[in-house]
Amino acid sequence: xxxxxxxxxxxxxxxxxxxxxxxxxxxxxxxxxxxxxxxxxxxxxxxxxxxxxxxxxxxxxxxxxxxxxxxxxxxxxxxxxxxxxxxxxxxxxxxxxxxxxxxxxxxxxxxxxxxxxxxxxxxxxxxxxxxxxxxxxxxxxxxxxxxxxxxxxxxxxxxxxxxxxxxxxxxxxxxxxxxxxxxxxxxxxxxxxxxxxxxxxxxxxxxxxxxxxxxxxxxxxxxxxxxxxxxxxxxxxxxxxxxxxxxxxxxxxxxxxxxxxxxxxxxxxxxxxxxxxxxxxxxxxxxxxxxxxxxxxxxxxxxxxxxxxxxxxxxxxxxxxxxxxxxxxxxxxxxxxxxxxxxxxxxxxxxxxxxxxxxxxxxxxxxxxxxxxxxxxxxxxxxxxxxxxxxxxxxxxxxxxxxxxxxxxxxxxxxxxxxxxxxxxxxxxxxxxxxxxxxxxxxxxxxxxxxxxxxxxxxxxxxxxxxxxxxxxxxxxxxxxxxxxxxxxxxxxxxxxxxxxxxxxxxxxxxxxxxxxxxxxxxxxxxxxxxxxxxxxxxxxxxxxxxxxxxxxxxxxxxxxxxxxxxxxxxxxxxxxx
Numbered sequence: 001x002x003x004x005x006x007x008x009x010x011x012x013x014x015x016x017x018x019x020x021x022x023x024x025x026x027x028x029x030x031x032x033x034x035x036x037x038x039x040x041x042x043x044x045x046x047x048x049x050x051x052x053x054x055x056x057x058x059x060x061x062x063x064x065x066x067x068x069x070x071x072x073x074x075x076x077x078x079x080x081x082x083x084x085x086x087x088x089x090x091x092x093x094x095x096x097x098x099x100x101x102x103x104x105x106x107x108x109x110x111x112x113x114x115x116x117x118x119x120x121x122x123x124x125x126x127x128x129x130x131x132x133x134x135x136x137x138x139x140x141x142x143x144x145x146x147x148x149x150x151x152x153x154x155x156x157x158x159x160x161x162x163x164x165x166x167x168x169x170x171x172x173x174x175x176x177x178x179x180x181x182x183x184x185x186x187x188x189x190x191x192x193x194x195x196x197x198x199x200x201x202x203x204x205x206x207x208x209x210x211x212x213x214x215x216x217x218x219x220x221x222x223x224x225x226x227x228x229x230x231x232x233x234x235x236x237x238x239x240x241x242x243x244x245x246x247x248x249x250x251x252x253x254x255x256x257x258x259x260x261x262x263x264x265x266x267x268x269x270x271x272x273x274x275x276x277x278x279x280x281x282x283x284x285x286x287x288x289x290x291x292x293x294x295x296x297x298x299x300x301x302x303x304x305x306x307x308x309x310x311x312x313x314x315x316x317x318x319x320x321x322x323x324x325x326x327x328x329x330x331x332x333x334x335x336x337x338x339x340x341x342x343x344x345x346x347x348x349x350x351x352x353x354x355x356x357x358x359x360x361x362x363x364x365x366x367x368x369x370x371x372x373x374x375x376x377x378x379x380x381x382x383x384x385x386x387x388x389x390x391x392x393x394x395x396x397x398x399x400x401x402x403x404x405x406x407x408x409x410x411x412x413x414x415x416x417x418x419x420x421x422x423x424x425x426x427x428x429x430x431x432x433x434x435x436x437x438x439x440x441x442x443x444x445x446x447x448x449x450x451x452x453x454x455x456x457x458x459x460x461x462x463x464x465x466x467x468x469x470x471x472x473x474x475x476x477x478x479x480x481x482x483x484x485x486x487x488x489x490x491x492x493x494x495x496x497x498x499x500x501x502x503x504x505x506x507x508x509x510x511x512x513x514x515x516x517x518x519x520x521x522x523x524x525x526x527x528x529x530x531x532x533x534x535x536x537x538x539x540x541x542x543x544x545x546x547x548x549x550x551x552x553x554x555x556x557x558x559x560x561x562x563x564x565x566x567x568x569x570x571x572x573x574x575x576x577x578x
Contacts, residue, residue: 010119019094020048020083031107031136033067033114033222034082034174038278039530043085043294045174046110049428052081055091055278056245064091081427097140105141111141117152118223119169127224130173131254133172140267148545149211152197160190160202163229164285168200171225177201178215181516182557184280185213185375200225210376213251215283219269230287241485241494242269243477247285248340248457250372251380253466254281255564258292258458258477261496263511265289265477276470282377292478295441298514309451314516314524317480320450321547322528324410324433332356334408334432337361337393337418338402339382341518342462345392345454346384348519349414349437349459352526352533361414364401364423381466387465389571390551398423408432414518415454417442417556431534438520453515455480460517460536461490463560465568470578471556481514 001012006023013022014282032048053076056065074093083094097104115137122128134454154502173192178201181190189209208420218226223560234369240259247254247268254277259267261286268289277374298318301309312320325333327402335353337346350361365385372378376435389395396404405411411434417423419445429447436448439456459462459480463473463528476491485491494508518533524534535541539557546552553570560566 003206004088005093007096013088017088018050018084018091019050019081019086019088022088023083023094023096026227028096029133030083031140032084033132033136033172033428034176034378036176036179036220036279039087039176039179042175042179043082045172046082047107047112048083049080049103049106050083050086050097051103052077052086053082053093055093056090057091062313065356078343083485093121102533107140108142110174110541111137112145112373114172114384115145116147117169117174118172118237119151121224121245124355125170125224126227126232127170127221129570131224132222144240146289154198157204159229160226160394161211163212163231164214165226165227165229166201167225168202170223171200172223173199174222174223175201177226177532178472180213180220181211185211186218187211188214188381190217212282212284213372213375215286216270216280220279220552226449227288228267230289235526239494239496240266241477241492241497243458243475245457245474245477246472247281247381248383248464249285249288249377249381250282250376251382251385251467251478252277252376253383253464253470253472254285254376255472256281256285258289260458260477261494262506262508263478264294275564275567276466276468276472277376280376282375284377288479291440291456292456293511293573295550296449296456296513297445298516299453301445301451303449309446311445317450317452318521318524321435321452321525323448324435331359332409333358333359334411335359335402336404336413336418337363337388337412338414339363339365339380339385339388342375342384342464342474343387343391343414343545344538345414345518346388346393348535349544350391350393352522352531355531357531360392360394362396362404363388364396364398366416366421378467383466384464386570387463387471388468390549390568391545402428405429405432407466411435413437413444413448415439417444419443419447420422437521439515452521453513454521455513455517458506459483459513459515461557462472463542463557465570469568469570471552471555471560471568472559479512480516481512482516532563 003012030048033045053074056073056075067073097107129433156167158166174420178190183185184275188213190201192199218228240261243258245256245258247256255271255273256555257269258265268286302312303309335358337353366381367379405428411432413436434448435450436445437452437454438445445451457474458477460476463471465471468522479485485497523534546555551570
């Protein structure tokens with residue numbers, strides 16, 4: 001097997017490898033800026049240089065030549081090599097900055113050149129704290145600058161598009177953003193303009209950077225040149241909690257991180273999963289932070305007279321719900337699950353009404369034909385259509401939903417804006433007692449007689465099955481009125497949470513939504529009507545499902561965490577608009 005020697009250690013390899021990626025895969029470090037594993041290799045930042053050579057082998061005998069000490073002779077390449085573009089070969093010898101003073105000096109000199117015209121504005125830069133240039137300058141850079149001349153100035157605060165703002169002075173011309181627009185999103189909306197020390201990325205004249213994946217360029221920018229217009233100057237990275245989750249704005253289920261401070265989601269970034277979304281996500285998935293923070297249903301509400309909803313207590317909400325159920329037969333109920341809620345929510349919701357004697361909950365897919373692309377945006381607008389099928393909810397079309405409502409006295413809707421998406425009209429619900437269990441205010445909640453606030457994906461642990469049949473799960477990132485970050489082991493703590501108090505001026509109790517997980521509310525409702533129904537946590541629901549549903553056997557939250565989701569052995573169905 002081919003062998004390579006890195007910092008005096010021997011390693012074997014198979015196939016084609018570039019030196020930098022091989023070194024990174026070993027858990028070792030070589031600094032770099034322009035390289036990205038999912039894009040082409042320009043080798044233009046020159047930061048990843050190493051000293052490289054080859055053991056000398058006799059072509060006739062195939063034996064390595066030895067020196068007077070019996071060691072293999074090395075023929076060093078005449079110049080330092082960029083490791084990102086250096087292809088490994090059998091017998092190659094590489095010395096990184098760990099063992100080579102030449103490599104260490106080359107990296108330090110490169111950083112000094114990169115910093116010649118770079119503005120020293122780290123204290124006000126959004127990238128501070130997660131900036132590769134800042135980090136590598138501390139680790140590998142010079143202790144000071146020898147350049148005392150005036151720096152070159154470039155355009156600042158340039159609105160490249162609706163979501164991305166450019167500070168050209170910070171750009172180091174790694175070309176990551178340009179290559180992303182050419183190779184990944186394929187919109188070709190960015191290029192490098194000007195020459196020499198005056199160049200920077202820009203759109204063509206009169207063009208706008210409205211790429212539906214534009215904010216990925218902010219993620220991969222190794223400096224603070226490209227920033228998110230929505231997130232600029234909102235928070236420092238060390239002030240926020242980083243929580244893994246799932247994008248719920250479409251059917252792909254991109255892996256994401258939710259960044260929260262003071263119980264608000266301030267930004268959403270992609271999390272690497274090679275089986276789902278690689279390093280990327282669509283911009284519309286990032287805008288879900290507003291859905292988690294704003295227009296939330298907080299406290300139950302009840303309609304006392306026409307078009308007049310008033311907040312009420314949880315006890316009154318449970319009592320009202322119970323009285324409605326007791327006053328009607330199960331066959332008078334129209335129960336609707338939703339592909340917008342998790343597997344656990346739909347399962348618990350459906351089981352509750354099955355125990356009452358109602359038939360399986362119905363659901364209809366949320367499809368916009370032609371909306372998707374061939375990448376990460378799908379026609380399916382919901383994250384869990386296959387999950388609803390997995391637990392055998394009754395799939396129907398708009399007509400089927402309308403027919404069920406027409407023949408019912410009571411309509412119970414789980415977290416789906418059926419009115420807002422045109423499946424039902426407010427008039428369809430006018431003569432029926434309508435109960436919505438909802439996360440956000442919507443046209444459907446406005447048309448409802450009783451609204452029960454429930455947790456969203458940012459506030460509970462739950463699983464979702466994407467359009468490819470892969471089940472993945474979320475973690476709670478936000479507290480509610482009834483949860484505590486320090487007591488929930490699945491919730492992360494940031495520095496402000498760990499060392500702050502409720503009396504600090506950054507704490508706002510209004511950011512905690514007065515809501516409950518679906519299963520917890522149904523626990524209270526079941527207790528009131530004498531129904532044997534109790535789930536203490538979503539894990540208990542999933543454990544029951546994994547025992548009863550064949551495709552889920554052997555699957556657990558822990559396995560989903562370890563494998564970044566699990567591909568289910570289910571037959572894929574084409575999701576079409578019914």
